[in-house]
Amino acid sequence: MDKNPYKIWLSEIIMQQTRVAQGTPYYQRFIDKYPDVKALASAPEQEVLRLWQGLGYYSRARNLHHTAKQIEIFFKGTFPNDYKVLLTLKGIGKYTASAIISLAYNKPFAVLDGNVYRVISRLYGIETPVNAPEAEKIYSEIAQNLLDKKDPGRFNEAMMEFGALQCVPQNPNCSVCPLTSCCIAWQTGKVSILPIKIPKRAPVPRRINYLFIHSADWLCLKQRPAGDIWQSLYDMPEISGETDEETILNISKDFSFDIKDIIKTAQMKHQLTHQTLQISIYDIKIKNLKNKALKPYTFINFNELNKYPLPRPVEKFLKEYVQIPKLW
Ligand code: SF4
Secondary structure (H helix, E strand, O other), X not given: OOOOHXXXXXXXXXXXXXXXXXXXXXXXXXXXXXXXXXXXXXXXXXXXXXHXXXXXXXXXXXXXXXXXXXHHHHOOOOOOOOHHHHHOOOOOOHHHHHHHHHHOOOOOOOOOOHHHHHXXXXXXXOOOOOOOOOHHHHHHHHHHHHOOOOOHHHHXXXXXXXXXXXXXXXXXXXXXXXXXXXXXXXXXOXXXXXXXXXXXXXXXXXXXXXXXXXXXXXXXXXXXXXXXXXXXXXXXXXEEOOOOHHHHHHHHHOOOOEEEEEEEEEEEEEEOOOEEEXXXXXXXXXXXXXXXXXXXXXXXXXXXXXXXXXXXXXXXXXXXXXXXXXXX
């Protein structure tokens, strides 16, 4: 295990809510482009978001960038080796702080990730749901008691690996497990029901109508505001709710473009954690583009699009329907 705190932090942030197979190429891309915290701190946010594109939960990328700058400014580019100080940095919670402090600095803080929750729940037969408000206190006390204080980094890695490789979520092979003699779940036949999780609320449906406003070379985009999905990413103008071509035509007149054509060109569904997006895209061709800066919109040349971080469905639309190559 690499003991470089920057690499541990980067990897932990990228792998949160992400499958290893999906996160690994992103981690490699970030390390190649930003080999240390200084390189990340001095990058423009737009570039960082662009590199993150497709990974979702963009607040992680914004926090990553913000924290890199803080470490550069306030800690002279060196990761703090104090647990409480780490917790003051944006995007670093107890889990990430424990991982950095134990794996990089070998300090006695137990890591509690999904794998460790599962192992503890089964070993101790704990039926408190792992996402209940009181769960963290209960599970972290046990993890902290179990921790090998002399070698906490190796212990934490071993716990996470044990959960990832042996005590897996579905059908663990308990017949070869060395811990059956002390595993309550195995002894009481509860392996398949532990750990318990409170079901998440169903995602809310949301309809988005995108206006794909373009001339031969230019595309109209705007930067998304704070307080909504995809904050700071570049997106096409949108209209919420039910609509049709006539309404779109009337709204489009406000842009004072010389409109050549409006066609409903694509429909797609996109699943976010809390929202199910039903997306319609209206292709609006314009002639004689004179004003390229119409706040809050701006026209971007198709050749320059690869510099802008785009929401996944917009990227997909531009690649598949408009067939713009080199978006990556
Ligand atoms: S006996 Fe089965 S459930 Fe218990 S720790 Fe081992 S693999 Fe996990």
